[in-house]
Amino acid sequence: MEKSLLQSKTALLFAALWSAATWAQTGGEAGAYLRAPVDAQAAAMGGAQTAAPSYVASWWNPAQLCLVDKRVLSAGTGLYSQGQTEAFADLEFKLPPRVGIGLCALYRGDPFLNDLYNASEEKLDNGAYTTLTVKAAFSYLFTRRLSAGLSIGFFYQQLPTSYVGTSLQYSDATAVGGFSLAAQYKLTDSLTIALAIRDVSPLQILSGAPAGIAMNWQVSQSLEQNSGGASDQGSPTSLTDMILPAVVLASSWRGILAGYPLVWDIDIDGYAVDGTFTKLNSMEAVLFTGAEWRRWQTFRLRAGIGDITMNRYMTSDTHYYWQNFAFCFSAGFGLDLDFLHRGLVLNYALTTDKVWAGVNQKLDVVYGF
């Protein structure tokens, strides 16, 4: 039985790989900060966590919320190799018998914009990039095997977009109403699959607008001059970025390795249209996979490989592909802190970044009660 499950899972993986026969890259599309894994468990498992997440389901897969067996409160932080930082807090609970509710808030940004120069190569003031994303999620259990959920999001970004002399001028953009939709189905007792559509705004269709999440910026021209005279920057320019929506196909397999429980997760994020719902020249897919081995009673070992970009360069220009699309290797652990307080778990993850500049670290605490 286990062997057949493994075969089907492998077949699923290769089917996804094959389906990404024509591809384009998505780097530089809006919402890049939304595409990294949120919590330490997911990060340690290569970023694969959409099917049956243990916590932060409001972010990963709201369909899971009605399946949590107790209230879960979690909070964590992360530091990336290039100075990006993040912090999150999440609360989720079940309203028996069929409803689940969750609320997640995520800060991400880069507070270390300390080496910016103007066109005259004078050092600009230190700056920071700040984002805040809040997702309120709801889930409903249709059958013992099938559940569905949705989350509605609030998106905020702020960053320096111009300068006068050496002083930075900030702009911000806000969007409310981005949706993530998810469905989860338990194929067998050991295999769960999920399908999620992230970061779309179907309500906008009613007004005839593209169903993407629009971030509207008002950006002024930079001025080099720094004293006296006119300092009017003129009318700011309006820029609209549409967050790139994603379709996620995921699975979670629970089996046995060397006599101890093993969880093997796979996420495949597919990108077929841009934020305006215009078909991309070609599709791109990113594969995340990782495993958790419960060899010890209170200690879970995790490892994974993430950000395996599947695009046309895999076959057409393998040298270019390996030069430019590095994977993330990750490892981490979960430690039950029952000795401190019942229901408390500490999670830690260490991952390589994709440019070999260093490592990213995440740490969070989960409290089930």
Added chain:
Amino acid sequence: MTRDNSLRVVCAVLLVACAWCAASAADLPTKEITSNNIYGFAGNGDTLWMVTDQGLNYTIATSDTLNWHGYKASLSVLALGFGGGVAVACLDTAPFAKTGRIWYYTHASHSYDSITLPFRPDLLSNTKRDSSAFKAASVVWAGGYFWLACMDGGLTRWAPGDKAVRAFFPKVNRSIDPAITKLDTVSGITPFPDASKRVIAVSVLASGATSAVLCVLTPSTLYRFNSADTSWDTLPAKLSSSSAVMNGYVDVFSSSRSLLLYASIALKGASGGLDTVLCRFDTASGSWATYSFLANATSLTFGPDSIVYLSVKPNNIRAAAGSRNDTLVRTATDTLICSPKSFLNDRMSPAMDGYTPDNVTDVLYLPSSDSSGSLWIGTASSGVVNNGLFFTRDERKGERGRIPFIYVHRERKIAAGLKQTYAYPGILTGDYTQETRTIFAYSLSKASKVTIAVYDWNMALVKNIITNEDRKAGTDDPLGNGRSTDRVRDTWDGTNNAGNRVAVGVYYFRITAQSGERSFGKIIVAK
């Protein structure tokens, strides 16, 4: 007040007074070129002034090393002049004001100051106030004064320290004190304002110790003004060629040294098209000879003998020489000096690693005492590459066309070994259709193949800037700034590999050399 307190007050007053004196006598605060975007020059044989998009600079043009002095400020400079040891920058009007300002620097005292032109729009009726402008579009030094083409304020005479600013109007043989005069009531200049009588340019035909003969230009008429007796003559508006019709004057250029007078004149051709071409005034026939091959000149400077150098739109330098009868020719002589192509490609390109400037803005020849002279060319661009200053110290006749220019491009010195890398500007702004770029500044410790790539917040590849391209060691930078950067290739315009605009946000770049050196940096894109 106690005695102690009195002492403190006296000391404080003395300190403030000393500080004020020190500030007012301070030399220009910046010791480098204020910007690589250079918009205009002024100077005489040994002093060169230039205006950039970020302020003003001067240097001693004849010294072996160019030591720059600069004033960095958001000055909107309309005209730049130099004479009598004083440099003046004529500034645009402040918002909601009608009257321009003058910033000036006195070399003898190393001090700078500014004044507002003493016109009184407030004395005019509302409609006349709204339709008039009193700002200097052009300035020259002659006869011990600066002469400013002050639009509706006529030809204005000014000198630092001289309280008696006077305004002269075409065909009015007396001067007016603009500080007390209600201009719309002055006999001879009504109706006021009259767009056809606006003084838009001025140049020097002859200059003495206390008087001068000037060419004063309005859109429709070119006058010769003698400051000694405030007399005005009208120069004939007649073309020597009958194939075109004069449609108005655009600019005037004259040389008291070679006694030549040129003007950019808008001509309506036989086909009805309008061209702005260079014309030379022929005194004998009293008419303008047209040189249609010298069109769209933005500036003109008089070189040795009868040579003139022109910067012309959109991006060129032209040079032409007079023959024996002092007529500009373009044939062999033009080629001999420097054809447009050779000027950019042969003389400017070698200093720029094979590239050429995007936009030539001004050209100035400064004669020196030994019958040679230096030639200065300013360039500017909307981005940060292909701009800067070009010059040659000896533009002597026998060597013209063969001397490559020296290129001055303001850059910071950076540490070698990729220890200090950044992109400038660090924030890419502007309309995203605009060709603005950020340039990667880096220095290799030794020559190597270099790869530069840009990534988004999630470290997904956005753009391959260069891949395994040869770059020199920083120590081989011809400008001495330690740069390995190719100023044209090593740039990013805020697009991804597909050529599409990237989203507003923070981006990260990686520079790797095959020698093993590598570095990272950040860029904000908001365009």
